[in-house]
Amino acid sequence: MHVNEYRKKLLNRLRLDIDVVRASGNQLYTRNGTIVRDYLAQYGALPFGHNPxxxxxxxxxxxxxxxxxxxxxxxxxxxxxxxxxxxxxxxxxxxxxxxxxxxxxxxxxxxxxxxxxxxxxxxxxxxxxxxxxxxxxxxxxxxxxxxxxxxxxxxxxxxxxxxxxxxxxxxxxxxxxxxxxxxxxxxxxxxxxxxxxxxxxxxxxxxxxxxxxxxxxxxxxxxxxxxxxxxxxxxxxxxxxxxxxxxxxxxxxxxxxxxxxxxxxxxxxxxxxxxxxxxxxxxxxxxxxxxxxxxxxSCALRHVQDMGRLVDKHLERITADFPAHFTAQGVGLMRGLELRDPAATANLTVNFCQNSGALAYVICGYLLHRHNMFTMPLMSQPCSIRFEPPLNVTEEDIDHFFHAFTEVCNLLKNGRYDILFSHLIEKNPVSCPPPELCFPVSELPDLAKTIDAGCTLNKGKKFAFLIHGTSMTDNIRSFPYAIRANYSQDELNALCQQIMGIAAIDFAPDIGVEFGVKSATSYANGMLIFTPLGPEEMLALPRHEKINLLKQYLDIAHQEGVEIVGLGAYTSVISRGGEMVLPIAGDAIITTGNSLTALSTVESIKSLGQQARAPQQIAAVIGARGSVGKVVVMALAHSYGRIILVGRKGGESDVLHAIMPSLFQLAVQTDDQVLPGSVFYKIRHWLAAHGLNVQAPLHDADIKQRIAALALEALAAGENIQCGVWADCDHDTVLKSADCIISATSEGKPFLGTLNLKPNAIVFDAARPFDFHRDSLHHIYEGGLVSQPGQVNYSDCNMVGTPSGVNLACLSETLALALDRVETHQSVGQNIDYQSARKILKIARQHGFEPMQYKTAGTNLEGQYAA
Structure with a gap:
């Protein structure tokens, strides 16, 4: 039987649940014999403490x-x-x-x-x-x-x-x-x-x-x-x-x-x-x-007034010592103690924690485990904790509390999140360097900052990109420097699991980082809205909770006056490619970023110089039915002679029926170069052999329907192979056959190995988290990467740890569309129009966003980037 399961689980994860067996005055006696002093007084409902x-x-x-x-x-x-x-x-x-x-x-x-x-x-x-x-x-x-x-x-x-x-x-x-x-x-x-x-x-x-x-x-x-x-x-x-x-x-x-x-x-x-x-x-x-x-x-009331004056003295001292980190509100024995770290605004983890109020819970946990003091955050004021002891609190109790609180302020000022977070994994803080040593929160240079309103460039739309903890590696990369420097790998993993576990209970997102972007002609400001929730946990949410999560993301965007919202990582997946977001988008423009993700991956493949051989080669697209995979298939069909469509096991027929009509239509509509021997070249010949004039204008709806019908006829007759397209959902068979592999699934975790790959196969992994396990057997390129207009970092981990000036295509699409002030939703749904995707690539390039370029397959040349 559960009694407020949410609260029980959350307090347990935060290590704020205490097993009290006796309570008297302001003292709580726990089962393990610890005496904890109560500075919460049941939110003021214990005027003279417990059991007066x-x-x-x-x-x-x-x-x-x-x-x-x-x-x-x-x-x-x-x-x-x-x-x-x-x-x-x-x-x-x-x-x-x-x-x-x-x-x-x-x-x-x-x-x-x-x-x-x-x-x-x-x-x-x-x-x-x-x-x-x-x-x-x-x-x-x-x-x-x-x-x-x-x-x-x-x-x-x-x-x-x-x-x-x-x-x-x-x-x-x-x-x-x-x-x-x-x-x-x-x-x-x-x-x-x-x-x-x-x-x-x-x-x-x-x-x-x-x-x-x-x-x-x-x-x-x-x-x-x-x-x-x-x-x-x-x-x-x-x-x-x-x-x-x-x-x-x-x-x-x-x-x-x-x-x-x-x-x-x-x-x-x-x-x-x-x-x-x-x-x-x-x-x-x-x-x-x-x-x-x-x-x-009224002696008791006069005592409160006296203690209030003592509290005032402590607060005046702390405010003077930590003017950039601390502010206080309140009167008497009801105070709000607000902490902020101005040095942490570029750190995704800490800034999210202080914006969402999670940092206040961490501080309360620190006070409980390091000083045996119990209090809780203020629920409607982020990063503030309560000082609300019983009315008969003593001078000694007040002095003890503010001595401990001063310690917290020093840790914050010194960037010592390794000590502040240590109780979450039961790490002894003595194992960390002395607390008086300072650590920078962020160590990465060239951080993108919000652009001043006086900028003379054209002002783009305010943007928000929705993100979450896609992997433990990415989450750990976003930790403040003191934690990464002073925790072992096992401790980093444990803390990451703890934080992601907290997010699985309370997944409410908040602003992670704010920054601006410039092109040659325009500028735009915006933010990353973040939750540490992992992909598997996000996918496992019941449908109504997924909708609730999306609403929470959009609520923050609306509150911040955001005009264009990009759906990053699995926010796109759980919203059916953005379709579920449209009814709650209000005036905001929605994009998934999937167009640029797909086409930037294909452009990166081209940079490896394989185009001339492509008509004689086999390409495989794993996740071909997805919105990214489908656009990738359309792009590869211009050059590759054979394409294997890979979906879920047993889904060969489904993936063919989902892709073939679009392939046939685009084969005769595309304005891009079609190489002899390519899939599109073969489809055009097949259509001509079946009585369709592929040179005639094809704007008529009846003709489009006829092309779609012919595609289904080809499937029924088994002639899709003649056109260079077939489906195979056996991953091992596909990996052994393909010369070029692009994986773009929403599996949520690595599930593909490199053992069966052809020795010279080119492999691009465009999924987040990655679909391929990384090893030394075969080089895996990271798909969906884009060079930015400037050598800047979006957050002190550059969101996912890419080099300065390089970031994800899905984010880049959001930024480019914001700079261009687009007026309609883009890249929404499972069936993105290829020509529309090409327009987005053009817009991105106009603003200085270029798909990642490589020179030689399988190498990581200086100045180039490979995963």
Whole structure:
């Protein structure tokens, strides 16, 4: 039986799952005897730590007295007493209380009440606000992180920027909003403190517009900021105040909505109830924590203020010491600690981690395993971790935490990701060089950078290329230098497997690297959007998860204003050559890059000087039915005399029927040179022998259909061999027969050996991951490589480790089309038109992208590139 399998697996992979057998105060006692200090306090729901004696005593006494816990529809006297006490504590004006069982339920009740009171439906809230994960609460939340289609209302909820009073006034003046809901300090959104003047203006503007003002103090309320709540601190009277988390004293869930009489309607009471709300046990816990906060002239609140000032001193010191790496937000004992490494923007792994928030999880894991400190990231603010200890935290605990956190900042500043990531594979950090030694994150020169808007060249379209971890080799190549320098190969493999394992659980992509590209006439800026998810794992995703992954990629592209999207690696495969992406592409142009991948591979073959002998030779295309393979077949048919089409075992007939009609049509339509003795030369002769005038214009649809029909007749009669084309799905037989082999499958892993190859066979592997195992028996060329307009690297591993100025054709097609500002989708689907592919090759060459050139087969000459 699974209970939140996703979270369990993710925390296990991140090594953040701890087996706690006992908890007291801020200490967690694990099964292996370790004592871990808790700086998370259940996201603020443990105001005085775990199992606080005063709360345990209160609920124990209640239960020992055999008082009723639940007695609906009656309302327990202790619930009434708590409502009275809470209303009195926040000040006069609040006459109504609605008890709930959680924070999200409290938000739901507030929105429900506001709509019933005003007769309006629309709700206004702020960007990056968080109010819960139930339907209305999630809809009101201003973060996309937890939203997906069908689980939130995008029509009735509007989100505006925080502290923008002019926009708030303009929206409220429309008279359509039932409520404006805001956290005085954004919790998940980064612990951002809302300006007091803005909160005051919000209350006044809402009153003028007849809109209910709602302060969500579920996290700020009951001491977290050093005050009972922010509303009392600023002497503000919003229409509704929401409490939860700390109200349960850390022992039982409870929430409370306080509202002013003017915000109340009797209809709400008639139509709202809860089985478990108003229960006496929860009210007892709430009364206990309220008494604790207010006793001794609010001594507990003054302690929070004192500790907040101590935290301020630590944060001022860290900010001064690490101005480029650290910023902090928040107040009191709710802080967001954000870390960034400006030196890592060209490193695919680290920059993805800091953009996606994964680095925050790594840092939390480091604090847990190296310092026995437990905290977690902020969910809606990338690369930020929480400092949210119990309200009775000691000076010693605060000092210890920020000593450890300073250590993290130093490691980040020094590029010491070998130490920061070491716990993920249980590597002893002592085995690494001393932490004070500095390592560059990136060591590769000539990194392509974003091009300044003042560039005088023509501005192309903003691009995004979607990539993922195609192989362990590529992923390891993208690791920061300290890891590659200080880990053994086994450790590198283990870390790579761990990261790819994390991605298999949470595959959400994010920006990996941003850069620009220039041609002689134009420039374009864009990015690589990345997830470490491997090809086998991507292919294994259920269909709905594949669609979800593609949507996540496209969401980021849309957020960044991308105009052209290239589908790299297996994003093209799982989207059926881009066809599944078109409905969600919006205004963005889509390309798979498959046209240039195919034709650049064929152009590289030509550079080896084999064209003169091609009509007497056999070419084999493995993966001939795929979009790349099919274009390769069409290109090779101009010169090679015989072509073997290779598909999946038993699929000979399928691959012939998929390819032959297109071959026959192109044979008479192509404008490219057709060599005597080539497949196209033979097809033309066959067609002429069957009554077709191959010299006549062939634009008529009827003639095209006739050619396709003749192709099928040739197949039926077994005369495809006469035309130089046949299918054979036995790889060993094919490898023994072919003089030129191009492999372009979506197998996802190497599956072809070199043992059976003809001694002088030319082999190009255009697949990613490669189809061929690499060995010393036979040279394998890497297909689909293109020289770039400049000697630059796209990321510090140049994406897949190619030399400076060389990169993949699929990326190059995206860049060339962005520079050329194309207006239609390109290279989409399994049946790419050959003539359209040739146009893309022409566009690429116009902008300085040239297929990789080789001089001698089987050699790796200086200045040339071979895999």
């Amino acid at each position: 004696p005063f709360a345990i005593a209160a609920v124990t006494d209640y239960l020992n007295a055999e008082q009723p816990v639940f007695m609906q529809p009656n309302i327990h006297r202790d619930a009434i007493a708590l409502a009275t006490k809470l209303g009195s504590a926040v000040g006069p004006g609040y006459t109504r209380c609605v008890f709930t069982n959680s924070g999200a339920e409290t938000v739901e009740a507030a929105i429900k009440l506001a709509r019933m009171r005003t007769g309006r439906k629309h709700i206004l809230s702020v960007v990056r606000g968080f109010h819960g994960k139930t339907y209305a609460a999630l809809s009101a939340s201003g973060s996309r992180r937890f939203k997906t289609e069908h689980i939130h209302d995008a029509e009735a909820y509007t989100h505006i920027s925080m502290d923008d009073a002019a926009t708030l006034e303009r929206e409220l003046s429309s008279g359509r909003y039932a409520a404006f809901i805001i956290e005085p300090v954004q919790g998940e959104g980064g612990m951002c403190v809302v300006d007091a003047a803005y909160l005051r203006a919000a209350v006044e503007l809402c009153a003028h517009a007849g809109t209910m003002s709602i302060f969500d103090e579920i996290q700020t309320g009951l001491g977290r900021t050093g005050h009972l709540c922010v509303a009392t601190q600023y002497t503000l009277k919003p229409d509704m105040l929401l409490f939860s988390k700390a109200l349960g004293a850390g022992v039982i869930p409870i929430g409370a909505l306080l509202c002013r009489e003017t915000a109340y309607t009797a209809e709400f009471d008639r139509k709202h109830s809860s089985t478990f709300a108003n229960n006496g046990l929860a009210a007892t816990a709430g009364m206990a924590v309220l008494n604790k906060l207010l006793m001794d002239d």
